[in-house]
Amino acid sequence: MPVLIFIDTAEGHVKKxxxxxxxYGAKIAEQLNTAAEGIVLSEVKDDLASLGKYGVTKIHHVNxxxxxxLDAQVYIKVIAQIAETTRAKIIVFSNxxxxxxxxxxxxxxxxxxLVSGAVTLPDTSKGFTLKKTVFSGKxxxxxxxxTDKKIIALNPNAYKIETRDGVAEMIPFQAxxxxxxxxxxxxxxxxxxxxxxxxxxxxxxxxxLKGPENWGMIEDLAKxxxxxxxxxxxxxxxxxRPHNEHVGQTGIAIAPNLYIAIGISGAIQHLAGVNRSKTxxxxxxxxxxxxxxxxxxxxVGDAFEVVPKFTEAIKKLxxxx
Amino acid sequence: MKILVCISKTPDTTAKIxxxxxxxxxxxxxxxxxxxxxxxxYSLVRAIELKEADASTVIHxxxxxxxxxxxxxxxxxALGGDEAIRVNTENSDAYYIAGQIAxxxxxxxxxLIFTGKETIDxxxxxxxxxxxxxxxxxYVALATKFELNASKAIITREIEGGEEICEVELPVVxxxxxxxxxxxxxxxxxxxxxxxxxxxxxxxxxxESLTSIISxxxxxxxxxxxxxxxxQPEELARLLHEEAKAF
Numbered sequence: 001m002p003v004l005i006f007i008d009t010a011e012g013h014v015k016k017x018x019x020x021x022x023x024y025g026a027k028i029a030e031q032l033n034t035a036a037e038g039i040v041l042s043e044v045k046d047d048l049a050s051l052g053k054y055g056v057t058k059i060h061h062v063n064x065x066x067x068x069x070l071d072a073q074v075y076i077k078v079i080a081q082i083a084e085t086t087r088a089k090i091i092v093f094s095n096x097x098x099x100x101x102x103x104x105x106x107x108x109x110x111x112x113x114l115v116s117g118a119v120t121l122p123d124t125s126k127g128f129t130l131k132k133t134v135f136s137g138k139x140x141x142x143x144x145x146x147t148d149k150k151i152i153a154l155n156p157n158a159y160k161i162e163t164r165d166g167v168a169e170m171i172p173f174q175a176x177x178x179x180x181x182x183x184x185x186x187x188x189x190x191x192x193x194x195x196x197x198x199x200x201x202x203x204x205x206x207x208x209l210k211g212p213e214n215w216g217m218i219e220d221l222a223k224x225x226x227x228x229x230x231x232x233x234x235x236x237x238x239x240x241r242p243h244n245e246h247v248g249q250t251g252i253a254i255a256p257n258l259y260i261a262i263g264i265s266g267a268i269q270h271l272a273g274v275n276r277s278k279t280x281x282x283x284x285x286x287x288x289x290x291x292x293x294x295x296x297x298x299x300v301g302d303a304f305e306v307v308p309k310f311t312e313a314i315k316k317l318x319x320x321x
Numbered sequence: 322m323k324i325l326v327c328i329s330k331t332p333d334t335t336a337k338i339x340x341x342x343x344x345x346x347x348x349x350x351x352x353x354x355x356x357x358x359x360x361x362x363y364s365l366v367r368a369i370e371l372k373e374a375d376a377s378t379v380i381h382x383x384x385x386x387x388x389x390x391x392x393x394x395x396x397x398x399a400l401g402g403d404e405a406i407r408v409n410t411e412n413s414d415a416y417y418i419a420g421q422i423a424x425x426x427x428x429x430x431x432x433l434i435f436t437g438k439e440t441i442d443x444x445x446x447x448x449x450x451x452x453x454x455x456x457x458x459x460y461v462a463l464a465t466k467f468e469l470n471a472s473k474a475i476i477t478r479e480i481e482g483g484e485e486i487c488e489v490e491l492p493v494v495x496x497x498x499x500x501x502x503x504x505x506x507x508x509x510x511x512x513x514x515x516x517x518x519x520x521x522x523x524x525x526x527x528x529e530s531l532t533s534i535i536s537x538x539x540x541x542x543x544x545x546x547x548x549x550x551x552x553q554p555e556e557l558a559r560l561l562h563e564e565a566k567a568f
Contacts, residue, residue, distance in 0.1 A: 073459050096481055098480075100496075101461075103447075105451060109454055112531070115532060135338045135441070136444060139338050140540070142534070180459075181459045183489070185487060185488055188485070194482070243499050268335050272334075281561065292546050292548075294543060296546065297546065299550075299557060301551025316558075317558055
């Protein structure tokens with residue numbers, strides 16, 4: 001009865017969030033003295049066997065062109081077949097866009113209790129409990145899963161990727177694949193950019209930047225750190241930046257290693273979306289900005305003077321000046 | 322066209338988060354309750370827009386909760402919608418709530434079921450996907466745009482680092498987020514009309530929960546901000562590099 005990990009791909013490549021899910025699932029398997037095995041649906045370009053180095057011993061691969069685009073209903077049926085064949089009791093997802101689409105329905109199909117947004121390994125000392133984020137990151141809940149089968153959707157950036165020696169055995173899985181009812185007609189990738197939820201470092205701008213024409217220095221800073229761009233809600237609402245950059249309670253919730261907020265006052269709704277970041281840096285000319293209370297490092301000063309110098313200093317440290 | 326919009330009652334976005342009873346219950350003392358923003362701003366408003374475009378559209382709202390959920394569902398009716406259904410039961414886990422909604426939906430012949438992408442209290446993102454599976458119909462999560470073309474829905478959805486446009490035959494369950502519609506403020510006429518709109522109360526069906534919350538905890542407080550003088554941004558860079566090891 002292995003721990004199964006759903007390995008998510010985009011355009012044939014394994015997503016970073018899935019590598020975290022694999023490492024996490026492998027650790028659970030170790031706790032329970034069993035094996036961790038991966039599930040890959042769709043055609044892939046990456047060498048899947050090499051995912052063994054993250055801890056999976058086998059990969060059940062349904063190499064079907066019909067699965068190249070997500071139709072949750074179709075995916076759920078295929079994953080349920082693999083779960084049945086392997087008699088798995090625990091299935092791990094990343095709590096990313098695909099995980100959110102698939103895991104809830106699979107929970108119903110398998111009658112398996114779902115914890116979405118998990119941030120810790122399960123505590124199996126007394127039952128099976130997991131910590132998850134609630135109240136948009138302002139608190140945690142310890143959730144007990146009371147069913148024999150369990151599904152965990154792990155928050156992105158909540159578990160560290162570690163490698164070891166290992167090669168996964170590839171198991172082609174012959175699944176019955178339904179004709180989907182969801183037809184994908186167009187995919188738009190923000191090409192060359194780092195997906196916000198997967199970024200290690202995020203540089204974010206707020207109203208303090210005065211207008212969209214001033215984003216050049218924010219982009220330069222982001223580039224020097226290989227960071228993703230984000231913004232506050234007023235900035236997205238004013239169409240200075242696209243909505244998919246809006247982080248906060250009603251935007252995207254993120255948990256990068258480093259979050260740099262420039263010209264953002266730090267309203268409670270904004271903090272809710274970013275307070276799981278490991279290190280928070282705030283640059284704001286208002287010393288009373290509430291964001292400083294949630295920050296690890298701060299500069300009270302004019303962003304237009306501070307940011308270009310800060311970028312230069314980073315480039316120097318990284319030897320790219 | 323018949324639309325079911327799922328409405329959840331959540332604490333206001335500025336509510337203080339605290340717990341009582343040995344950290345096992347959310348402290349509702351002084352908390353203002355609102356319609357979950359994703360349910361209100363995006364799914365409900367989009368449903369209202371569809372009705373404005375086609376007057377034959379019927380919108381039903383549904384909430385699962387005890388009587389204290391009624392002010393919130395009345396407020397939702399003030400924005401729009403023809404009638405509301407409240408399933409009279411304490412909230413439990415997502416599986417239980419989705420099961421109750423699916424039971425109503427089974428008999429309602431809905432073409433379209435809207436949910437918010439998540440509630441801002443339990444952040445489960447689960448209800449929509451579960452309802453779809455209970456009803457054995459397609460589910461499209463995290464919609465940022467929703468259009469109708471006869472019996473087909475054309476939906477833009479978020480994927481990692483981009484967007485995808487897909488088409489799906491109705492009926493379908495869709496979870497909505499920013500982009501689907503814009504927030505509206507209820508007007509006096511709507512508020513008056515809401516008072517007389519039907520709000521049906523039905524009893525829950527026997528159904529189980531698969532998970533339970535044992536306790537809550539608050540994150541550890543930050544140690545405090547380290548302020549660096551504005552003329553020394555290179556010092557900030559050094560600290561991030563050497564002390565925080567952030568890059």
